[in-house]
Amino acid sequence: MTSTRKLDQAIRVAEFKLAGVRRRDLSALPAREQAKMAGHVGAVIAKGVRGQQPSRRADRGIDLIWQNAEARLLAEISAAQSAKQQVINKDAKAKTDRKAQSKGWW
16 A cells, blocks of 8 residues: 555645745745745835835735745645545555455455
């Protein structure tokens, strides 16, 4: 019987990160996206300090980072759950095949 522990762990980690993304926790993002986020936030703050209109481009960039991170994590969770289901189905089929073969001997 094949173990699904690694897939379960991957699902748990991705769900934990997804919860962080939904809370808008920067630590849930990869380093590259954290750097992009810092750049956008810096642009927003710089405009605010100067008394200018907020940067719509930076605001859209921030929203896009969060949306992409959420979509990526949802896809990762879905793929891991699908792989886990395939392992379970494969093990169940192997078990029924073994039982079918053993009935022929008795």
